[in-house]
Amino acid sequence: MNKFYLEIITPEKVFFRGEAESVNIPSIxxxxxxxxxxxxxxxxxxxxxxxxxxxxxxRDAFMSDGFIExxxxxxxxxxxxxxxxxxxxxxRAEEARERAExxxxxxxxxxxxxxxxxxxxxxxxxxxxxxxxKR
Amino acid sequence: xxxxxxxxxRIKSVGDTRQITKAMELISVAKMRKAIEKQAVNAAYFNSxxxxxxxxxxxxxxxxxxxxxxxxxxxxxxxxxxxxxxxxGAFNHNVLSMAWxxxxxxxxxxxxxxxxxxxxxxxSKHQAVDLEFTHAATNPTLHDARGITRDVLELYDRNLMxxxxxxxxxxxxxxxxxxxxxxxxxxxxxxxxxxxRSTFTGEILYxxxxxxxxxxxxxxxxxxxxxxxxIHSSASEHAARMLAMSSANKNADKMxxxxxxxxxxxxxxxxxxxxxxxxxGRSADGR
Numbered sequence: 001m002n003k004f005y006l007e008i009i010t011p012e013k014v015f016f017r018g019e020a021e022s023v024n025i026p027s028i029x030x031x032x033x034x035x036x037x038x039x040x041x042x043x044x045x046x047x048x049x050x051x052x053x054x055x056x057x058x059r060d061a062f063m064s065d066g067f068i069e070x071x072x073x074x075x076x077x078x079x080x081x082x083x084x085x086x087x088x089x090x091x092r093a094e095e096a097r098e099r100a101e102x103x104x105x106x107x108x109x110x111x112x113x114x115x116x117x118x119x120x121x122x123x124x125x126x127x128x129x130x131x132x133x134k135r
Numbered sequence: 136x137x138x139x140x141x142x143x144x145r146i147k148s149v150g151d152t153r154q155i156t157k158a159m160e161l162i163s164v165a166k167m168r169k170a171i172e173k174q175a176v177n178a179a180y181f182n183s184x185x186x187x188x189x190x191x192x193x194x195x196x197x198x199x200x201x202x203x204x205x206x207x208x209x210x211x212x213x214x215x216x217x218x219x220x221x222x223x224g225a226f227n228h229n230v231l232s233m234a235w236x237x238x239x240x241x242x243x244x245x246x247x248x249x250x251x252x253x254x255x256x257x258x259s260k261h262q263a264v265d266l267e268f269t270h271a272a273t274n275p276t277l278h279d280a281r282g283i284t285r286d287v288l289e290l291y292d293r294n295l296m297x298x299x300x301x302x303x304x305x306x307x308x309x310x311x312x313x314x315x316x317x318x319x320x321x322x323x324x325x326x327x328x329x330x331x332r333s334t335f336t337g338e339i340l341y342x343x344x345x346x347x348x349x350x351x352x353x354x355x356x357x358x359x360x361x362x363x364x365x366i367h368s369s370a371s372e373h374a375a376r377m378l379a380m381s382s383a384n385k386n387a388d389k390m391x392x393x394x395x396x397x398x399x400x401x402x403x404x405x406x407x408x409x410x411x412x413x414x415x416g417r418s419a420d421g422r
Contacts, residue, residue, distance in 0.1 A: 009180045011277060011362050012173070028351070029343035041340040042191060044351035067352045069187050069339075078184055078355060080277060111289070 002036035005074040006052070008063075008082055015061075015082040016052065023075070024051035025068055026125075034070055043068045047122040049129050050082065062088060062129040064122050088130045097123035139405060142398040146391065153387035159222065160380035167309075167373035174306065174366045181363045184356050189327045191352075194339045200346060202353040205321050206297040212245035212290060213238060214283070214319070216303040216364060217253035218372040219272045226304065226375035227252040230314040230368075234302040235260065237316050245296055247287065249365065272372070275365035277358070284357045291320055303364040304371040310378070312371035319360055322353065 006020040024033045026048025050063040066079025100120035107113040192203065215234045217227045231253060238244060245265045248254045250272035257264050266286055271279035287299055299320040304312050318326050341348045 007183075009183060011177050011180045011280075011359050013176055014179060027342055028347060032342070039340060040194075041342060042348050042352075043342045044348040065351060066355055067348060069190070071190075076183055076187065078180070078187070078359075080281075080355065080358060111292075115285075 004034075004036040004038075006054075006077075007074060008050075008052075008077040008079075010079055010082055016054075018054060020052055020054040021056075022053045023077075024049075025077070026050065026063065027068075034068075034075060038070050038075075040072060041070045043070070045077075045079070047118065047125040049125060050077070060085065060129055060132070062126050064125075065118060083126070083129075085129050085132065088126050090127070090130050093123050093126035093130065097127065139398065139401050142394060142401060146394045146398060149387055149390050149394065153384060153391070156380045156383040156387065160377055160384060163373045163377035163380060167370060167377055170366060170370035170373055171306075174363075174370050177359075177363050177366055181359055184359050185327050188322060188352065188356055189324060191339065192322075192324050200349045200353075201292075202320060202349060203322055205323065206294075208297045209241060210244065210296045211238075211241040211298045211300055212247060212287070212296040214247045214249065214287070214299065214301040214303075214361075215253045215257075216272065216301065216368040217248070217250040217256070218368075219251045219269065221252065222379060223372055223376035224379035226312070226372055227256070230302060230304045231256045233314040233316065237300070237302060238262075245290065247283070249283070249368075271365055273369060275362065275369055277362055280358050280362035280365060283361050284354060287320070288354060288357065297321075301361070301364055303368045304375075306367050306370045306374060309374055312374060317360075317364070319357060322356070 001021045003019040003021055006016060006018065006023055007014070008016040022033055022035045024031060025043060026045050027043040028046050029043075031048075032043065044067050045063060045065060047062075047064045049060050051058060051060050053059075062081070062083045062085075063077070063079045064081040066077065068075065068077040096119065100116055100123050103116040104113070104120055107116050213234060215231065217230050221227060234253075235256075238246075246257055246262060247266040247268075248257060248264050249268045251269055254264055254267050254269065268279065268283060271283070290296055291299065298318060300316050300318050302314065302316045305315045306312050
């Protein structure tokens with residue numbers, strides 16, 4: 001399979017840098033798979049699972065809301081947090097889920113709802129990745 | 136002999152102060168190292184996000200978005216980042232006086248401060264502080280950056296200001312830290328010095344739409360920017376404190392040396408006087 005250069009970076013670390021065969025991303029418009037030779041494009045993503053296939057190995061990771069730029073020479077993904085399943089703190093995610101559910105129930109404005117919804121989405125996505133796709 | 140005792144007392148107090156400054160220097164060294172590590176990782180993200188934004192702006196000239204357009208007015212909000220503590224040489228003073236100067240040129244403004252020293256400074260200048268973040272200065276986290284971004288964007292969205300400028304201290308090296316004012320919003324191409332890496336031409340597609348992408352991208356960019364300036368500022372603060380403390384140490388050493396010399400001299404003086412007394416007493420006696 002053709003390969004392309006993929007970089008996934010967060011403000012705190014470089015999560016992935018190297019050749020990849022394909023990457024599936026949680027784009028706002030729906031999940032999407034990028035392969036070598038993809039048209040130049042910018043995707044906005046929502047919190048979810050990013051599936052990276054490199055050297056024939058496919059792995060899932062959690063990715064928070066961010067964006068991905070596909071260019072002819074490389075693909076770069078930016079997010080505040082990207083984590084492998086083993087790095088996800090399950091208890092923290094569970095607590096975050098409970099907190100977010102509570103907040104969603106009593107939000108006061110549309111902007112607040114937006115924030116709480118994203119927080120809830122992040123918590124769910126973390127838990128999903130942690131449990132290997134099953135809930 | 137009160138002179139000798141007094142000098143002895145001073146030696147002790149200088150010695151005690153030296154111990155404190157020594158400890159502060161060591162702590163600053165450790166903290167600075169940590170902050171520099173964080174900054175090195177963050178720099179990669181920061182530069183990439185900036186060049187990506189510039190790339191997008193260059194390839195899609197017809198994008199209209201509230202975060203990319205300068206509103207006609209001139210209401211400026213300032214985010215001023217200083218330290219929580221003094222004892223860092225001119226670190227706080229430099230960044231605060233630069234912010235102050237900058238503000239004189241813009242009539243209407245909001246002031247958002249990070250760090251105790253910044254708040255205290257504006258209080259003494261009788262400038263109202265609209266928002267303050269006191270915990271984010273010493274050990275910045277992404278969470279702090281997110282909080283600041285959220286509040287700033289809310290003010291901007293409610294059309295209360297037209298421009299957001301952050302004034303902070305950039306860490307150039309261990310010895311050089313310079314205050315800088317950087318415009319955060321609106322994002323204008325000329326403000327981004329980073330060179331765009333790719334050289335392809337043609338339009339970029341946006342999924343789902345340019346507006347939605349920018350709605351996600353701009354807050355992300357701001358969080359990254361603010362996190363990065365917080366880190367720069369804290370690394371600078373620790374570096375400045377380290378320098379200040381090491382010169383304080385040197386100074387204390389010099390003072391101790393001088394005091395010790397004086398102490399020995401005065402002790403010797405006392406002995407000599409006593410000997411002279413004895414000798415003259417004996418020569419008067421034993422005739």
